[in-house]
Amino acid sequence: MKYHIMIIGTILLVLSGCNSQKNDTLIDKETGAIIHTEVPNDTLQIDKETDVVYFYLIAHPGNDMSNIDQYLERVPFSLKSKIFTKSDMVYQALKALFDVKNEFHEDSGLQNALYSSSLRIVKTDQEDDTMGIFIKGRMRGGGILSDDFIKRQIEKTIEQYAGNYKIFLNGSEKEWRCALDESGICD
Numbered sequence: 001m002k003y004h005i006m007i008i009g010t011i012l013l014v015l016s017g018c019n020s021q022k023n024d025t026l027i028d029k030e031t032g033a034i035i036h037t038e039v040p041n042d043t044l045q046i047d048k049e050t051d052v053v054y055f056y057l058i059a060h061p062g063n064d065m066s067n068i069d070q071y072l073e074r075v076p077f078s079l080k081s082k083i084f085t086k087s088d089m090v091y092q093a094l095k096a097l098f099d100v101k102n103e104f105h106e107d108s109g110l111q112n113a114l115y116s117s118s119l120r121i122v123k124t125d126q127e128d129d130t131m132g133i134f135i136k137g138r139m140r141g142g143g144i145l146s147d148d149f150i151k152r153q154i155e156k157t158i159e160q161y162a163g164n165y166k167i168f169l170n171g172s173e174k175e176w177r178c179a180l181d182e183s184g185i186c187d
Contacts, residue, residue, distance in 0.1 A: 044144040047145035049082040053089050055097035055157045058149050068148055072156055073110055087124040089161045091132060097157055113149035116140040133160040135169050139179045147180045 056072040063072075077096035083089060103115045119137035126132075135154075141147040158165055169176035178186035 033119045047086050051079045051082045052076050053093040055093045056153050057105050057112050086161045087126045090158055091124045093157050113146045129164050131165040141180045
């Protein structure tokens with residue numbers, strides 16, 4: 001009897017979504033105990049439909065460039081209709097990011113290193129456990145500091161929805177890998 005009450009309670013807890021923190025709920029098969037695992041705040045759990053996607057812009061960078069991710073800030077973007085798949089979420093998030101055409105985003109003071117680039121998302125394909133992201137256009141850097149952020153804004157936007165991915169710029173992984181590399185030795 002206790003077992004049935006625990007199962008019903010667990011189901012109600014999961015269905016009600018009453019926990020305000022971002023957690024994954026697991027049930028230990030042997031004991032029936034509920035196990036919560038913390039989900040980092042900057043990752044989105046994708047298990048249902050959504051009408052909001054997120055992309056990353058730059059909060060005023062400081063002097064410590066050893067970890068540029070610390071200067072990237074998540075920006076929400078509301079969609080006109082709901083989407084259901086990780087692939088669609090990546091597509092819509094990148095579309096929203098590439099649609100920001102100004103150096104500074106609205107009144108937020110957040111900066112967009114991509115503002116002078118002419119990039120657009122063509123498609124996203126999920127094959128096995130790897131997502132292919134196909135981008136067309138040209139990346140234009142604005143100097144060493146800006147160049148570091150250009151690729152990272154795109155990658156961090158993707159990483160909140162897809163763990164394994166490959167980016168193709170104008171149909172080529174190498175073009176993505178070597179974009180903004182002025183050394184002439186990129187492979």
